[in-house]
Amino acid sequence: MIDRRTALAGVVAMFGTALYAPIARAAGIAATPGAAAGIPVISEGPPSAAVFTAPQRALMTALSERVLPTTDTPGAIAAGVPAYIEKLLADWAAPVDRVPILAGLDAIEARSLKEYRVPAAKATAAQHDALLTLAMNDQIPSGGVFFEAFRQLVITGYYTSEIGMTQEREYLPVPGEYNGAFPYSQVNKVYSA
Secondary structure: OOOHHHHHHHHHHHHHHHOOHHHHHHOOOOOOOOOHHHOOOOOOOOOOOOOOOHHHHHHHHHHHHHHOOOOOOOOOOOOOHHHHHHHHHHHOOOHHHHHHHHHHHHHHHHHHHHHOOOOHHHOOHHHHHHHHHHHHOOOOOOHHHHHHHHHHHHHHHHHOOHHHHHHHOEEOOOOOOOOOOOOHHHOOOOEEO
8 A cells, every 4th residue: 555655755846846845855855955854753642732722623624525536436525634733733833834824814804704604614505615715716814825835735645545546446456457448338437656
């Protein structure tokens, strides 16, 4: 079975040069020259420090499920994405790396209270989608920067999780034989290696 660190190295190609710095550090890529030498090895388990307040954590959890919702396969929450995000931000992110995520969550909270008169974590799925769209289109303070970093965290957390690698994608360490005439209609899932 592929491990998360190996999978992270594969995620780097997906985001290219716009890779969010903590993800690059976790994948073993120095964000700045000479930075790789100072990267500590992180233990398994809970984050070394709390990054989010309880309302921010609830909102981050709800929004991560909106980015990758449960469909015929489990969504972000089932894959442990919220815990992954907090661990990554606590143990791999510099304090400055956390700013866009925390500022974006606070801006979404303020917009939800203003428009819907409800805390963002308790907003409906449609309201979450509308708030994320505002962030994506940079129509809230820090929105564009928040959305891109948050989207990368969710996608990376999901596709490096066991659920992402084995249920969303099909893990075959050595895929089957070559068949140049394989009908595309019979392709079920994208393979991960």
